[in-house]
Amino acid sequence: MEPGEVLDYIRDRIEGGRGRQYGEEPVSEYEHALQCATLAEQDGADxxxxxxxxxxxxxxxxxxDDELSDSVESDVDDGVKRKDHGEVxxxxxxxxxxxxxxxCVGQHAESKRYLCTTxxxxxxxxxAGSITTLEKQGGLMSAEELEAFESSPFVSDAVRVRRWDDGGKIPGMQTKSLDHFLEVTGRQLQTA
Ligand SMILES: [Fe+2]
Structure with a gap:
């Protein structure tokens, strides 16, 4: 896909989250995405x-909707089963x-397990919703899992994203627009 097509695809998917509640939280998936990105900006993130x-x-x-799960494998476009929505x-x-x-995207559930463990x-x-899903996501990490997770150079980044994820559940929070964040996204595209 060309960069413009990628951004259209991302816009389309995020817009699709307007009418979907974010798990058991009092915000939509759309609001949650914008809130997390806004919290990252407010925190001075790159x-x-x-x-x-x-x-x-x-x-x-x-x-x-009916394929959404924190533990059950989901089928995506390519038909390959994957463990959680981070991986998807x-x-x-x-x-x-x-x-x-x-x-950071792929390991955001693991980042929660990591933080709960440490x-x-x-x-x-x-x-409450996040504590409920923790068990489905594997609960606390074993020593081996901790060691493997900490071997990544991006652990501290993933932990920051996880904290914004936890924060982005505020009904009515003022955020920047999706247009604004798609501009930022456009500058980070790695298309050849
Ligand atoms: Fe989230």
């Missing part, structure tokens, strides 16, 4: 991480973004 925040739940936006999203975005963005107070601050 554009790559603003894009990762915007797109971290892209996997939820490329599957049908990273796969859909793979041709267009850096490894940094893709890691920071007990983080676990206590999660929403």
């Amino acid at each position: 554009e790559e991480l603003v894009v990762a925040a915007l797109l971290h739940d892209f996997g939820r936006l490329v599957v049908k 999203g990273a796969r859909a975005l793979k041709p267009y973004f850096s490894d940094q963005v893709l890691f 920071e007990p107070e983080y676990h206590d601050g999660l929403s």
